Amino acid sequence: MYRVVISPYTAISLIKITNYMYKKKCGHCGLLLDINLFYKNKYKQDGLKYCCKKCHNITAHNSRVVHYSKEQRKKQYNKEIRNPKSYLSSIYRHMKNRVDGKNYIKTTAEGQKILDKKTFIEWSIDNSRFNKLFYYYINNGRHRKYAPSIDRINVKIGYILSNMQWLTVSDNSIKGNTIDRLNKLIKNKL
Ligand SMILES: [Zn+2]
Numbered sequence: 001m002y003r004v005v006i007s008p009y010t011a012i013s014l015i016k017i018t019n020y021m022y023k024k025k026c027g028h029c030g031l032l033l034d035i036n037l038f039y040k041n042k043y044k045q046d047g048l049k050y051c052c053k054k055c056h057n058i059t060a061h062n063s064r065v066v067h068y069s070k071e072q073r074k075k076q077y078n079k080e081i082r083n084p085k086s087y088l089s090s091i092y093r094h095m096k097n098r099v100d101g102k103n104y105i106k107t108t109a110e111g112q113k114i115l116d117k118k119t120f121i122e123w124s125i126d127n128s129r130f131n132k133l134f135y136y137y138i139n140n141g142r143h144r145k146y147a148p149s150i151d152r153i154n155v156k157i158g159y160i161l162s163n164m165q166w167l168t169v170s171d172n173s174i175k176g177n178t179i180d181r182l183n184k185l186i187k188n189k190l
Helices: 053-067 070-082 085-099 117-126 128-139 169-189
Strands: 014-018 021-025 032-034 148-152 164-168
Touching: 085 117, 085 148, 117 128, 128 148, 128 164, 148 169, 164 169
Parallel strands: none
Antiparallel strands: 014 021, 021 032, 148 164
């Protein structure tokens, strides 16, 4: 059941039908629809997306098609297979954000040591495990679960060469979940 919080702003977009029923006008198709037909958006005053689910799905689908057209995908593929540097740069940016505490979700990496970008890229390009994972990822439609990601072997130590290894995103999250489960087990035993 969706709970509607009424503020002076929401009164504009939500139309009260009865005490328990509100409707909203879709910003795309202009139809007055039940609020259940809108996706939620916690950043909006009324907690709902600007357009209805149907309109949202159509635009999302269109943007996906435009974004990943066959031509573009091929171009991207060729670019990446020749040069993994842009992929590595983005991985480094994520690591740096985690260390600097700029991520939306806080991690244990915050405040830890981090090697410089040049060293990171040089080390990765020479790393046989990275190369293997990267080519597998590229050759399998760049599916996120195969994306190579950096794992801190010991989470209490930061991003330094002796503490880093390449894993796929799915292996990395399996490792994280296993450690969480083990920690819980240990805690409960004590
Ligand atoms: Zn609509």
